[in-house]
Amino acid sequence: MPLGRRRTAPDPPVAPSPPAPTPALRGGVDLGGTKIQALVLDEAHTVLGRARLETPREGGPEAVTGAVAAALGEALAAAGAEAGGLRGIGVGTPGAVDATAGTVANARNLPDWIEPYPFAAELSRRLADVPVALGNDVDVAIRGEHALGAGRGHDELLGVWWGTGVGGGLVLGGRMWAGRGFAGEFGHLVVRRGGALCGCGNRGCVEAYAGRKSMEAWVRRREAKGERTDLFRLMEKHDKDRLTSGIWWRAVRDEDPLALRAVERALQALGAGIASAVNLLDLPLVIIGGGMGDRFFATHGDQIAQYTHESLFRAGSPPAIVPGALGDDAGALGAALLLG
């Protein structure tokens, strides 16, 4: 039976029928450059159904929107529900999100998705016209960790999302801090003025050292200068076209010298950035997530803490530095929370 309809029950003898209940389920989607993670949740945030699909590599926004709808369809089927039973769908997406207009632009990790695309309307159209809310991918993941994961019960925290780039988000006074709409660019704290060129065009940002993409560019330049590394051999062996966090993790495990140095630079930049943020805001909690963060926290979280402590103004009151608790679900759970 589709959810969202009442079970048949004997009519009460006198009282008028109660109004039809509002659909109680929510969809949450984490749209990434590699995969689409879709969840169907009840009001208590219990996952009733889940699905994961690969993100299309071509076909533009239409193909991606179709794949998101398909992932949600699978998650709904797993939950024994239908799209009409959702009271809404939240999606965390890369690129420039205009939540009010329901559009996404400049999603460079998605195929041919530069111009603003009416993602919310197009996804809604494919799913029984259910309302769709959009959010930034890192923002929703930190929202998820705050509400349901490692940040639960905390009113102040910094989320550091260490992946292809280095994203961030702040919870202040119990709420995500938006600034004028674009706060949280932890990856663009300057930790070495005039230093390494960053993808953003500036120099010396955290991301210029710690972003997976910057790390790959750095080892490629080193290799071109004759330094030895197994990173690219591992990449080919595992049939990848870039240095994924899994490849980095294997190379570090195997003590590849260039991989070790690249990760060391990343950890130092992350620590200096975290210390800067804590010196400015005196935050009690830092949550590390993202593809690289998820891979490396268990083995290298202590080093992040050490490099943070080296630059803390108040050595006596360091923040707790913890890994995300929701793993791959953080983004989709947080996206579902966009519905309020």
Next chain:
Amino acid sequence: MPLGRRRTAPDPPVAPSPPAPTPALRGGVDLGGTKIQALVLDEAHTVLGRARLETPREGGPEAVTGAVAAALGEALAAAGAEAGGLRGIGVGTPGAVDATAGTVANARNLPDWIEPYPFAAELSRRLADVPVALGNDVDVAIRGEHALGAGRGHDELLGVWWGTGVGGGLVLGGRMWAGRGFAGEFGHLVVRRGGALCGCGNRGCVEAYAGRKSMEAWVRRREAKGERTDLFRLMEKHDKDRLTSGIWWRAVRDEDPLALRAVERALQALGAGIASAVNLLDLPLVIIGGGMGDRFFATHGDQIAQYTHESLFRAGSPPAIVPGALGDDAGALGAALLLG
């Protein structure tokens, strides 16, 4: 007639006398390493009386407390009021302030003031037992600029207090952001990991490049290595025992090469730090104050803005960068606001 008493008026024939009015005046003090600025204000923050005394160079906390009381006495006299007419006194002070306990410790710019001293109680005792509220010197100055000066009407801003050190303070959501009690250490944002040694013991902080004390140490090292500068000749000529902001200003005006380089390094560090704070918090407004800031903003504010823009993630929406509007009164005005 002492303020705080009612003017004589014919008794109303029947109604009971209204209660005696609460004293309406407030005292505000900015206690600095060089001078003590005292103001007497009415409820509309109009300055009714003011006084400035030199800070004692010896005699410990007792002598300083006596001098603060004397400065307030002069300001009260100028206002035609007495201590009993104050509903309270707010004091901005260097060192580690425990506002609840009313103590100050580790005020290294004040004579022999290391152990916690019951400053609020001792000052109150000297001034008709009027309540005394304590605050951090930079914090109260930024509070003053927010309420009455360059930040008026703004709910979000960063104050950068460029002086002996580099202090800072954040207004978020209309209120000073305290964190766990020690937020706002803008001077200890890391702008060059592993860089210049800072007074705090860490490396590469904004203050390690821009603090007046660090700037002086840097030119002394350069001079010892044979580089030429007129800075110390100017210092002696003006009968100073350190490079004051006035000495720096004269040397820069005279195009002293080493002074120009030191100030350039400071401006670069300030710009990188401001950009970091704005990238993280997306703030619309930055107020520059402090002894060096007050001296240099008119001639070098554009350069601070330029170095900020070089490291901004969102080049299209820079913050407004403005000088403080209250000058030397910022601290004393903000201190008076501590009384609520």
